[in-house]
Amino acid sequence: MSEPMPTTESSLQFDRAEFSEPAAATTCASCNRTISDEYFEVNGKLLCPPCEETVRKSLTGGSGTRRLFRASALGVLAAACGAALYFGISRVTGYNLGIVAIVVGWMVGWAVHRGSEGRGGWGYQVLAVLLTYLAVAMSLAPEVAEGFSRNEPQAASAPSNETQSAGGPEPIQGPVGAIAIGVVSLAAPVFVGIEAPISGLIYGFALWEAWRRNRRLQLNIAGPFKVRAAAGGATEAQVAPLAAEEQRVG
Numbered sequence: 293m294s295e296p297m298p299t300t301e302s303s304l305q306f307d308r309a310e311f312s313e314p315a316a317a318t319t320c321a322s323c324n325r326t327i328s329d330e331y332f333e334v335n336g337k338l339l340c341p342p343c344e345e346t347v348r349k350s351l352t353g354g355s356g357t358r359r360l361f362r363a364s365a366l367g368v369l370a371a372a373c374g375a376a377l378y379f380g381i382s383r384v385t386g387y388n389l390g391i392v393a394i395v396v397g398w399m400v401g402w403a404v405h406r407g408s409e410g411r412g413g414w415g416y417q418v419l420a421v422l423l424t425y426l427a428v429a430m431s432l433a434p435e436v437a438e439g440f441s442r443n444e445p446q447a448a449s450a451p452s453n454e455t456q457s458a459g460g461p462e463p464i465q466g467p468v469g470a471i472a473i474g475v476v477s478l479a480a481p482v483f484v485g486i487e488a489p490i491s492g493l494i495y496g497f498a499l500w501e502a503w504r505r506n507r508r509l510q511l512n513i514a515g516p517f518k519v520r521a522a523a524g525g526a527t528e529a530q531v532a533p534l535a536a537e538e539q540r541v542g
Contacts, residue, residue: 421499
């Protein structure tokens with residue numbers, strides 16, 4: 293019968309250390325089997341040697357290119373869904389609710405974190421921040437396009453060439469107009485942040501959320517430690533390690 297093995301995305305949550313008293317716990321935090329001989333302490337959690345080895349290998353093996361591709365694909369999908377959500381809520385309510393951007397940042401950050409298999413790092417953090425910003429810009433793009441269209445004269449009431457030339461510059465149309473809309477849309481979050489500082493702060497928090505969720509996972513591994521029998525037949529973890537070993541993985 294196979295034993296359950298841990299992964300870096302398991303409920304153990306190695307990115308948050310929860311220190312416990314070694315002498316009071318002799319059960320593996322991953323497979324829940326009794327530790328009868330040796331154990332390791334990983335970010336304050338006790339693991340049996342097989343589970344510790346699996347966790348260590350999960351941070352060193354695999355294809356980095358595959359992880360980057362998955363993180364990018366999932367991040368783009370999350371960004372598109374987030375942009376649609378943001379735009380939909382703004383269109384239904386009639387208000388630009390910047391608080392939705394935080395949800396978008398969480399969605400993109402989670403997707404990139406999932407695609408990187410929980411490893412994180414500055415590269416994935418930059419990817420998550422860029423995708424979050426693009427998602428916010430995409431949600432504002434329809435409003436930017438409407439602003440451009442409102443400045444274009446209707447065909448039915450279009451003046452003659454002489455009148456149009458005398459009245460001012462011609463409206464931007466065609467590919468040039470599309471490029472202009474794209475450029476302004478990319479800068480729209482900055483413009484909104486300048487005009488409404490509170491919205492700017494909310495956008496900044498959304499970007500920080502995407503960055504925070506993809507911090508590099510680091511494991512502090514200590515051990516192995518020896519489990520010895522205590523009075524009454526119970527077992528307790530011996531504080532002194534078999535070999536003085538403490539290392540950081542990540």
